[in-house]
Amino acid sequence: MNLTAVVLAAGSGQRVGSDIPKQFLSLGGRPMLHRSLAAFEQAGEVDSVIVALPASENAASPELDGFPKLVARVPGGDTRQASLAQALAHLPEATDTVMVHDAARPLLDRRLVRDLLAALDEGCDGVIPATPLEDTIKKVSDQRLVEQEVDRRGIWRVQTPQLFRRAALEDSLTRAIESGMQSTDCSQMLTAAGYRVRVIEGDPLNFKVTRAPDLWLAERVLASRPEEGE
Numbered sequence: 001m002n003l004t005a006v007v008l009a010a011g012s013g014q015r016v017g018s019d020i021p022k023q024f025l026s027l028g029g030r031p032m033l034h035r036s037l038a039a040f041e042q043a044g045e046v047d048s049v050i051v052a053l054p055a056s057e058n059a060a061s062p063e064l065d066g067f068p069k070l071v072a073r074v075p076g077g078d079t080r081q082a083s084l085a086q087a088l089a090h091l092p093e094a095t096d097t098v099m100v101h102d103a104a105r106p107l108l109d110r111r112l113v114r115d116l117l118a119a120l121d122e123g124c125d126g127v128i129p130a131t132p133l134e135d136t137i138k139k140v141s142d143q144r145l146v147e148q149e150v151d152r153r154g155i156w157r158v159q160t161p162q163l164f165r166r167a168a169l170e171d172s173l174t175r176a177i178e179s180g181m182q183s184t185d186c187s188q189m190l191t192a193a194g195y196r197v198r199v200i201e202g203d204p205l206n207f208k209v210t211r212a213p214d215l216w217l218a219e220r221v222l223a224s225r226p227e228e229g230e
């Protein structure tokens with residue numbers, strides 16, 4: 001297997017509401033993006049890394065020189081899917097397996113990388129981590145009245161990193177573009193194209209930093225963790 005990790009960091013982080021995109025905010029003393037890059041650097045199964053950055057970002061910035069597995073820094077697009085397409089266009093020839101990760105999930109653990117790889121077998125073309133929903137779920141109207149109870153059995157919250165066979169991911173992306181589908185989740189493209197995607201238990205602490213309170217929470221989780229390999 002030859003594995004490339006694609007780190008999507010080309011968003012603008014509107015919902016966090018900071019001056020700079022959230023992936024460049026300091027988290028535990030280093031930019032949030034560096035947390036994901038460091039995790040893949042330390043994961044022996046990962047051969048190379050590609051990062052998609054905002055077009056406005058200086059890709060030559062020496063800040064990223066400390067990650068030897070980084071083989072390409074590409075300008076992202078207007079949507080997550082467009083950023084993914086830009087990154088996939090730079091995959092090394094030898095790559096046969098791709099792990100796609102959001103820079104907005106800085107608490108990713110090496111164990112999750114291993115679990116995903118262990119679950120990729122003949123019966124599937126992709127593996128994603130997810131956590132079962134534990135809260136009561138309701139459909140709420142625009143007027144904020146409870147409209148309907150939703151049965152939460154079988155409903156999972158999906159995370160990244162997500163692991164795919166390269167051919168299946170590239171084929172699914174081509175089909176998504178052809179059919180005008182825009183997806184914020186890669187595995188959605190695969191299932192739409194008829195591929196099988198396996199689900200493994202994700203890590204509840206691998207949450208996405210979406211709004212300001214998530215940053216506060218991520219700081220505290222990091223403070224409670226011993227730093228690995230630093």
Ligand code: CTP
Binds near residue numbers: 011014077080084104
């Ligand atoms: N992303 C990207 N290119 C885009 C949009 C998003 O690479 N055009 C990346 C983000 O950098 C992030 C991940 O996709 O790591 C998940 O997106 P999200 O959490 O929605 O981040 P943003 O789009 O940056 O935030 P917001 O939606 O609040 O503006």
Ligand code: MG
Binds near residue numbers: 011
């Ligand atoms: Mg977004």
